[in-house]
Amino acid sequence: MSLDPAAAVELGAVRVVGTGLLGASVGLGLSASGARVLLADVSPTALALARDLGAGTPDPSEGAGEPVGLVVVATPPDVTAAVVLEELKAHPDAVVTDVASVKAGVLEALRAAGADLTNYVGSHPMAGRERSGAVAARGDLFLGRPWVLSPVEGDDPAALATVRRLALALGAVPVVMPAAEHDEAVALVSHVPQVAASLVAARLRHAPDAAIALAGQGLRDVTRVAGSDPALWAQILAANAGPVGAVLTRLRDDLDRVLEALAALAGESPEAGSSAPGQAVGARGAVARVVADGNLGRERIPGKHGGVPARYAVVTVVIPDEPGALGRVFADIAAAGTNVEEVALEHAPGRAVGLLEVSVLPAAREHLQEALSAYGWHVVA
Amino acid sequence: MSLDPAAAVELGAVRVVGTGLLGASVGLGLSASGARVLLADVSPTALALARDLGAGTPDPSEGAGEPVGLVVVATPPDVTAAVVLEELKAHPDAVVTDVASVKAGVLEALRAAGADLTNYVGSHPMAGRERSGAVAARGDLFLGRPWVLSPVEGDDPAALATVRRLALALGAVPVVMPAAEHDEAVALVSHVPQVAASLVAARLRHAPDAAIALAGQGLRDVTRVAGSDPALWAQILAANAGPVGAVLTRLRDDLDRVLEALAALAGESPEAGSSAPGQAVGARGAVARVVADGNLGRERIPGKHGGVPARYAVVTVVIPDEPGALGRVFADIAAAGTNVEEVALEHAPGRAVGLLEVSVLPAAREHLQEALSAYGWHVVA
Numbered sequence: 001m002s003l004d005p006a007a008a009v010e011l012g013a014v015r016v017v018g019t020g021l022l023g024a025s026v027g028l029g030l031s032a033s034g035a036r037v038l039l040a041d042v043s044p045t046a047l048a049l050a051r052d053l054g055a056g057t058p059d060p061s062e063g064a065g066e067p068v069g070l071v072v073v074a075t076p077p078d079v080t081a082a083v084v085l086e087e088l089k090a091h092p093d094a095v096v097t098d099v100a101s102v103k104a105g106v107l108e109a110l111r112a113a114g115a116d117l118t119n120y121v122g123s124h125p126m127a128g129r130e131r132s133g134a135v136a137a138r139g140d141l142f143l144g145r146p147w148v149l150s151p152v153e154g155d156d157p158a159a160l161a162t163v164r165r166l167a168l169a170l171g172a173v174p175v176v177m178p179a180a181e182h183d184e185a186v187a188l189v190s191h192v193p194q195v196a197a198s199l200v201a202a203r204l205r206h207a208p209d210a211a212i213a214l215a216g217q218g219l220r221d222v223t224r225v226a227g228s229d230p231a232l233w234a235q236i237l238a239a240n241a242g243p244v245g246a247v248l249t250r251l252r253d254d255l256d257r258v259l260e261a262l263a264a265l266a267g268e269s270p271e272a273g274s275s276a277p278g279q280a281v282g283a284r285g286a287v288a289r290v291v292a293d294g295n296l297g298r299e300r301i302p303g304k305h306g307g308v309p310a311r312y313a314v315v316t317v318v319i320p321d322e323p324g325a326l327g328r329v330f331a332d333i334a335a336a337g338t339n340v341e342e343v344a345l346e347h348a349p350g351r352a353v354g355l356l357e358v359s360v361l362p363a364a365r366e367h368l369q370e371a372l373s374a375y376g377w378h379v380v381a
Numbered sequence: 382m383s384l385d386p387a388a389a390v391e392l393g394a395v396r397v398v399g400t401g402l403l404g405a406s407v408g409l410g411l412s413a414s415g416a417r418v419l420l421a422d423v424s425p426t427a428l429a430l431a432r433d434l435g436a437g438t439p440d441p442s443e444g445a446g447e448p449v450g451l452v453v454v455a456t457p458p459d460v461t462a463a464v465v466l467e468e469l470k471a472h473p474d475a476v477v478t479d480v481a482s483v484k485a486g487v488l489e490a491l492r493a494a495g496a497d498l499t500n501y502v503g504s505h506p507m508a509g510r511e512r513s514g515a516v517a518a519r520g521d522l523f524l525g526r527p528w529v530l531s532p533v534e535g536d537d538p539a540a541l542a543t544v545r546r547l548a549l550a551l552g553a554v555p556v557v558m559p560a561a562e563h564d565e566a567v568a569l570v571s572h573v574p575q576v577a578a579s580l581v582a583a584r585l586r587h588a589p590d591a592a593i594a595l596a597g598q599g600l601r602d603v604t605r606v607a608g609s610d611p612a613l614w615a616q617i618l619a620a621n622a623g624p625v626g627a628v629l630t631r632l633r634d635d636l637d638r639v640l641e642a643l644a645a646l647a648g649e650s651p652e653a654g655s656s657a658p659g660q661a662v663g664a665r666g667a668v669a670r671v672v673a674d675g676n677l678g679r680e681r682i683p684g685k686h687g688g689v690p691a692r693y694a695v696v697t698v699v700i701p702d703e704p705g706a707l708g709r710v711f712a713d714i715a716a717a718g719t720n721v722e723e724v725a726l727e728h729a730p731g732r733a734v735g736l737l738e739v740s741v742l743p744a745a746r747e748h749l750q751e752a753l754s755a756y757g758w759h760v761v762a
Contacts, residue, residue, distance in 0.1 A: 334708020
């Protein structure tokens with residue numbers, strides 16, 4: 001895994017339009033590999049910032065001079081189609097791609113405008129951060145992430161090869177997928193989870209402090225992405241309104257079944273030692289089914305390295321809150337000769353302590369526990 | 382932070398009824414501190430397992446012999462009230478508590494049965510694992526976690542003091558909160574997030590493999606708790622049906638607004654370069670509002686040490702997938718003298734690489750970046 005400078009150089013000069021998080025990251029990555037990157041942005045300030053960060057050189061030609069082999073449109077999603085259209089006209093010999101996170105709408109708009117799409121390949125790098133703008137950009141933002149390529153029927157195959165080279169140059173994993181299929185996929189794995197996280201987090205706005213103080217790791221995980229930028233997400237969700245609406249409608253149907261079951265259960269009279277009366281048995285079943293269905297869906301999500309979730313053994317260590325404690329425990333893990341597959345640090349509300357969960361291959365578990373205990377760590381049995 | 386053996390010994394003999402995850406963990410923690418723990422379970426097999434794990438001694442008296450000062454009822458939630466009732470009768474001189482995750486229903490059932498509640502204090506340790514049963518038990522399961530105490534009006538103050546001592550003996554943080562208030566709080570911070578995670582994960586059951594392959598850390602975070610036990614959660618949600626239903630109903634109202642907005646947006650015709658027409662402007666606003674409300678709610682969730690979320694600086698390091706790499710980087714972080722506040726390891730689908738995000742105090746960021754670069758690590762700029 002690495003940036004691929006050979007692929008970057010083969011690209012020739014690359015024009016990047018839009019120097020926010022994604023555009024600036026493309027520029028940083030390609031520049032680091034020695035490619036010539038020409039930057040454009042409607043905002044002179046944003047352009048200057050991206051240049052100062054090392055993302056490339058402001059395009060001196062603006063459509064009338066230095067030839068480019070590839071144009072990467074990395075503008076906000078609501079103007080992507082219009083900018084792609086301009087770039088296709090201004091650079092008839094270049095391949096044009098965009099990095100908008102929704103693909104079918106861009107394509108539809110380009111077709112509606114009657115554009116010649118021979119040299120256009122839509123794309124979507126599955127990378128992002130909760131922070132936005134060039135200041136958050138990094139040249140290896142795309143390292144190891146899927147980069148979806150959505151070629152158009154009748155494309156020049158060389159155009160697809162060029163955009164694939166872009167993905168490889170930035171260390172990403174190219175995945176070819178038609179635009180409509182991509183949009184349904186991201187609705188499911190990205191856009192709907194975002195909406196769900198926001199809806200759950202929104203419920204906390206006016207909650208009593210004492211309630212919030214009981215929050216644990218589960219709530220933190222469910223709501224982490226709820227920290228995202230509202231303006232950007234309004235654009236993304238608007239652009240993928242059909243597929244997101246379809247998945248959310250099915251989710252609401254499930255939610256309605258849960259609500260119906262909860263209403264039946266709330267009507268039960270409490271009776272010490274009674275088992276549930278007739279109606280509520282079915283209601284309990286409906287609630288259990290949603291959780292069971294969630295188990296099945298959850299098990300399909302790939303773990304490390306994109307494979308099926310590996311069954312690692314977990315070693316849990318108590319970490320005192322003092323300088324270097326985490327460093328020392330990992331030094332001791334290294335000294336024990338154990339390879340760490342995953343780590344998670346769980347903090348305890350109200351207490352100066354963390355629990356570090358170290359995932360290792362099952363065969364290594366016992367050895368690591370013994371070694372860490374011998375080094376004086378409190379290993380949770 | 383630690384178990385408190387002095388508090389454990391002051392408790393005298395403790396009877397634990399129900400030797401699943403929570404009961405066995407109570408037994409392990411108290412036994413480790415030198416307290417005498419008497420175990421009871423309707424299943425002789427479960428009882429023998431808990432004993433073999435070191436959680437305590439099977440109760441030889443079963444209500445007719447050795448006096449106990451405290452009874453901890455840790456049965457499944459649907460029989461909690463009945464068992465508390467039995468224990469109050471069998472041990473009139475002992476304090477009785479339960480650890481069920483919903484409190485008002487138990488109390489109501491006890492009152493309906495006309496029980497004398499002078500010696501009863503409901504409680505709820507905010508600890509759990511995705512795994513269940515005594516095999517997953519650990520004596521420090523409660524370390525640093527809030528342990529809610531819900532005393533009943535007219536309680537003997539000494540009863541509350543006893544249950545508080547139990548929490549302290551196990552290293553937990555006692556929090557006094559009336560039963561109804563507790564139930565509303567956990568609906569918000571635990572039960573509704575669980576339902577939302579399950580609903581999102583359930584949508585993935587029949588998704589195409591190619592779609593699932595695009596999953597990133599966001600989806601993994603949102604759905605992590607969706608791996609939980611359906612039977613247990615059906616009981617928990619059933620027991621807290623009123624408060625959970627109330628929060629979920631408000632969530633559905635928000636969801637309906639999102640769906641309405643998405644329907645309006647899906648009806649827009651794509652038009653290159655057009656800005657949104659009239660109706661859709663309001664729809665975009667509605668979508669943005671949900672994400673913005675989520676921002677506000679998310680910001681209220683406490684971070685490390687239960688305080689407001691600290692603004693740490695993040696140093697991101699590329700970790701090759703080879704034995705000891707993570708150990709070496711933490712050894713180098715320790716050598717740099719930097720205290721680590723949080724860590725997160727992000728794996729790249731399809732690639733043998735991880736990105737380690739190390740959170741440090743802002744003032745320490747630059748030093749750590751320079752030090753790690755000097756040690757030869759690829760620090761993401």
